[in-house]
Amino acid sequence: MTRLPDWLGTGHERRAKLFACFAVVSLAVATVGVLAAPDQPRVTVADESPENNTLVALQGYKNEGRAVELSPEGAVVWEYDDPDDVFDVEALGPDRVQVSTADERPDAECPARYRNDGFENCVLNSLRVVEQSNNEVVWNYSWYDAELHEHELHDADHYTVANGTDRWVLVDMGNDRVFAVNRQHEILWEWNATDTYEMPDRMGPESDWTHMNDVDRLRPGVFQVSLRNFDTVIELHVENGSSPDERDVTVKPVVGPNQFAGKGDVLYEQHNPDRLADGHLLVADSEHDRVVELNRSGEIVWEFGGSATLNWPRDADRFSNGHTLVTDSYNDRVVEVDENGDIVWAVETGGLPYEADRLPGEGSSDRPTATDADLADGGRESVVERYLGYAVAISKYVLPTGMGGQVVPLVLAVVSLLGAAIEGVRWRGIRG
Numbered sequence: 001m002t003r004l005p006d007w008l009g010t011g012h013e014r015r016a017k018l019f020a021c022f023a024v025v026s027l028a029v030a031t032v033g034v035l036a037a038p039d040q041p042r043v044t045v046a047d048e049s050p051e052n053n054t055l056v057a058l059q060g061y062k063n064e065g066r067a068v069e070l071s072p073e074g075a076v077v078w079e080y081d082d083p084d085d086v087f088d089v090e091a092l093g094p095d096r097v098q099v100s101t102a103d104e105r106p107d108a109e110c111p112a113r114y115r116n117d118g119f120e121n122c123v124l125n126s127l128r129v130v131e132q133s134n135n136e137v138v139w140n141y142s143w144y145d146a147e148l149h150e151h152e153l154h155d156a157d158h159y160t161v162a163n164g165t166d167r168w169v170l171v172d173m174g175n176d177r178v179f180a181v182n183r184q185h186e187i188l189w190e191w192n193a194t195d196t197y198e199m200p201d202r203m204g205p206e207s208d209w210t211h212m213n214d215v216d217r218l219r220p221g222v223f224q225v226s227l228r229n230f231d232t233v234i235e236l237h238v239e240n241g242s243s244p245d246e247r248d249v250t251v252k253p254v255v256g257p258n259q260f261a262g263k264g265d266v267l268y269e270q271h272n273p274d275r276l277a278d279g280h281l282l283v284a285d286s287e288h289d290r291v292v293e294l295n296r297s298g299e300i301v302w303e304f305g306g307s308a309t310l311n312w313p314r315d316a317d318r319f320s321n322g323h324t325l326v327t328d329s330y331n332d333r334v335v336e337v338d339e340n341g342d343i344v345w346a347v348e349t350g351g352l353p354y355e356a357d358r359l360p361g362e363g364s365s366d367r368p369t370a371t372d373a374d375l376a377d378g379g380r381e382s383v384v385e386r387y388l389g390y391a392v393a394i395s396k397y398v399l400p401t402g403m404g405g406q407v408v409p410l411v412l413a414v415v416s417l418l419g420a421a422i423e424g425v426r427w428r429g430i431r432g
Helices: 011-036 385-398 404-431
Strands: 043-048 055-059 064-070 076-080 083-094 096-107 121-130 136-145 154-161 166-172 177-182 186-191 212-219 224-228 232-239 249-255 271-275 283-284 290-294 300-305 314-320 323-329 333-339 343-348 351-358
Touching: 011 323, 055 096, 064 083, 076 343, 083 154, 083 351, 121 166, 121 385, 136 166, 154 212, 166 212, 177 212, 186 232, 212 271, 224 271, 271 385, 283 314, 283 323, 290 314, 300 323, 333 351
Parallel strands: 271 314
Antiparallel strands: 043 343, 055 064, 055 083, 055 351, 064 076, 083 096, 096 121, 121 136, 154 166, 166 177, 177 186, 212 224, 224 232, 232 249, 271 283, 283 290, 290 300, 314 323, 323 333, 333 343
16 A cells, blocks of 8 residues: 655645645646647648638637638738627628627717616627728728627628629617618618517516527528527518618518527527528527538438537538538637538637638538538537536636636636645644
């Protein structure tokens, strides 16, 4: 039997010293983890490196949002870090991108209606068109809202109409509405969720009711919208009229319970649904830690993820070769999944990625379905990793930057220090 060193003493003294030693080791492990964490993105899987660069929108944990363009090797070749939060970045053509942003402003800089509204600070939401060569904002559409959280601009979609005229459709989470604007900032049409759905009496005007987080123009007059807190994806069919007030907007449910209720049967607080060929839907089923593809009947025909593989994914795009690009938010990475359900490229981004696009641009309407391409499912589930991943994610919001990923050794250190203190008090009591 191995004998412990005499200097450890016996009984409570020995346990106190062992706890203290374990605390020191745990703190050392956490410190090494922080120091070893990369300051810039890094590729961790490169079995099949992409040919083109990747745009990534980093929301940020503590108002450090930014948009970046990454090379296949993970190098940052462009960066835009002016806003507090970035939720979406899309290429509009050579040297030009649009960025969906949210900036927290102190009450003194807010419009009068938001200065004494019961919320600390306010938020300025902005859709910005940025020239990458000089980061100059050449066009933007902005509005203020009550607060940064649950009142941000999460997505906008650019499209053109006759003669190449620019249009944008945006989701306004704080006001539960979808609306379209032109380059002159004129609202062309809008739809508010209260036009179709009844808000529960217990919810106030600033409650997070629908949590609209995505909009895509499918074809002229038809727009797809994600109602995250309804676990529902809908289509808005907009009929022409001579003025915004005369345009008729009707709602067609695509998948989900189509109401503010409990967890949906298929989706649970989804993000960024993307329409594929044959009417299939590729969607980040976030709270289920997976990406799913649904057919026209709402049946799952392909699935990738599970809590041992993904942690709160919020975007997925299908490529023409059958690969799928997934933004794995709480794992702080973007991954590419091949037709066999294996990760063949992955880049650690840090900064809570929200969305990613492989250049030259997004859009999957002509991309193969899982059925046509015979794609295999992938990933695995783990209850332990689900809760551990959640704890790590929450710690990244609370702890100083860099420390959040070291929650396990930090917790062990705290428990060990507590154990050392308790045993130390008992030891002194015996001696005294």
